[in-house]
Amino acid sequence: MIPYGRQDIQQTDIDAVLEVLQSDFLTQGPVVPRFEQAVAGKVGARHTLAVNSATSALHIACLALDLGPGDWLWTSPITFVASANCGRYCGAQVDFVDIDPRTYNLCPEALAAKLKQAEVEGRLPKVVVAVHLCGHPCDMQAIHALGQRYGFRIIEDASHAIGGRYQGEYIGNCRYSDITVFSFHPVKIITTAEGGMALTNDDALARRMDLLRSHGVTRDPALMTHEPDGPWYYQQIDLGYNYRMTELQAALGLSQLERLDDYVARRNALAERYDAALAELPLTTPWQHPDSYSGRHLYVIRIKRDQIALTHRQVFERLREQGIGVNLHYIPVHTQPYFQNMGLKQGDFPEAERYYSEAISLPMYQGLTDEQQDMVVNCLYRVFEK
Numbered sequence: 001m002i003p004y005g006r007q008d009i010q011q012t013d014i015d016a017v018l019e020v021l022q023s024d025f026l027t028q029g030p031v032v033p034r035f036e037q038a039v040a041g042k043v044g045a046r047h048t049l050a051v052n053s054a055t056s057a058l059h060i061a062c063l064a065l066d067l068g069p070g071d072w073l074w075t076s077p078i079t080f081v082a083s084a085n086c087g088r089y090c091g092a093q094v095d096f097v098d099i100d101p102r103t104y105n106l107c108p109e110a111l112a113a114k115l116k117q118a119e120v121e122g123r124l125p126k127v128v129v130a131v132h133l134c135g136h137p138c139d140m141q142a143i144h145a146l147g148q149r150y151g152f153r154i155i156e157d158a159s160h161a162i163g164g165r166y167q168g169e170y171i172g173n174c175r176y177s178d179i180t181v182f183s184f185h186p187v188k189i190i191t192t193a194e195g196g197m198a199l200t201n202d203d204a205l206a207r208r209m210d211l212l213r214s215h216g217v218t219r220d221p222a223l224m225t226h227e228p229d230g231p232w233y234y235q236q237i238d239l240g241y242n243y244r245m246t247e248l249q250a251a252l253g254l255s256q257l258e259r260l261d262d263y264v265a266r267r268n269a270l271a272e273r274y275d276a277a278l279a280e281l282p283l284t285t286p287w288q289h290p291d292s293y294s295g296r297h298l299y300v301i302r303i304k305r306d307q308i309a310l311t312h313r314q315v316f317e318r319l320r321e322q323g324i325g326v327n328l329h330y331i332p333v334h335t336q337p338y339f340q341n342m343g344l345k346q347g348d349f350p351e352a353e354r355y356y357s358e359a360i361s362l363p364m365y366q367g368l369t370d371e372q373q374d375m376v377v378n379c380l381y382r383v384f385e386k
């Protein structure tokens with residue numbers, strides 16, 4: 001089976017991890033800060049906080065932005081559930097904004113219309129999570145302008161997008177957001193096995209997230225309520241968690257980061273090959289905004305159901321039968337039973353639901369060879385009998 005995504009591990013990665021394994025620190029040592037500084041330097045963010053997953057990063061990001069009971073978090077329905085769950089962890093209510101039919105990202109026009117309505121009803125969101133689906137950046141300038149007007153804070157869920165660019169700059173520089181989050185899960189662009197990162201240019205948010213990822217405990221006398229009792233002393237000044245990244249993970253991330261640009265270039269080359277090879281088939285290939293350079297975490301096609309006899313499910317199953325590990329990103333989050341129990345309904349976000357009835361993720365990862373990709377293309381031709 002050719003999977004839809006797969007990590008790339010080389011000898012240099014293995015050596016880097018082994019070196020840490022034989023060192024003095026497996027956690028809370030020097031490699032995590034080195035990884036953080038390397039990512040900060042790469043993408044141009046002032047502060048970077050490595051954590052044990054993007055889900056944890058989203059949680060501490062929401063807490064740092066003071067999201068809590070009585071507040072609303074809005075995000076896209078076409079995302080992994082974690083983009084919405086972070087609001088629930090903080091006791092906030094979650095709602096969604098329908099997607100743009102061309103980019104599949106949260107639609108700025110739909111956001112503007114929903115904000116206008118919410119202002120009248122007195123239920124404006126405190127936080128909007130903009131998800132760069134497949135690595136293709138959201139229209140951040142438009143979302144930021146709405147944030148200025150309506151007073152909400154912005155988290156970029158860039159779990160798919162490290163190494164991509166928006167308006168010529170690396171995603172993660174937080175030019176149009178308060179906090180950006182990356183994921184280093186093995187299917188994503190670079191990996192630390194499990195792992196994530198929160199990035200911000202705001203000193204206070206960084207300080208808050210730093211406390212939250214490690215029990216709310218500080219050893220910095222400047223943050224304490226009184227002089228330290230002695231050299232052993234620490235204080236707990238907030239309620240935090242253990243969301244720390246280990247040294248082993250950071251070593252892997254640091255080693256992978258060196259190949260980030262090559263990975264994203266290879267993914268874009270594969271995407272262009274798919275675009276050209278699939279042009280004759282009854283499907284839509286991913287549209288790219290000219291201001292964007294996608295990280296290309298995923299390559300999603302949408303089948304033109306009115307032009308084929310097969311159902312969406314049949315196309316999916318026939319590809320799987322031929323050994324192509326296609327997948328579907330994502331099931332609209334508002335249709336999940338957990339969110340339906342909070343009052344969301346099928347039919348609430350029609351563009352997202354239409355997307356779900358047509359989308360299929362094809363294999364897309366740096367290690368995919370041209371020959372394997374040609375096999376995927378041939379299978380698609382067979383399925384569509386072209």
Ligand SMILES: *Cc1c(COP(=O)(O)O)cnc(C)c1O
Pocket residue numbers: 052053054055056079080082083131157159160182183184185194195196
């Ligand atoms: C993978 C993913 C997450 C969660 O990442 P973890 O590191 O596995 O916690 C969150 N949001 C999106 C959009 C993702 O794809």
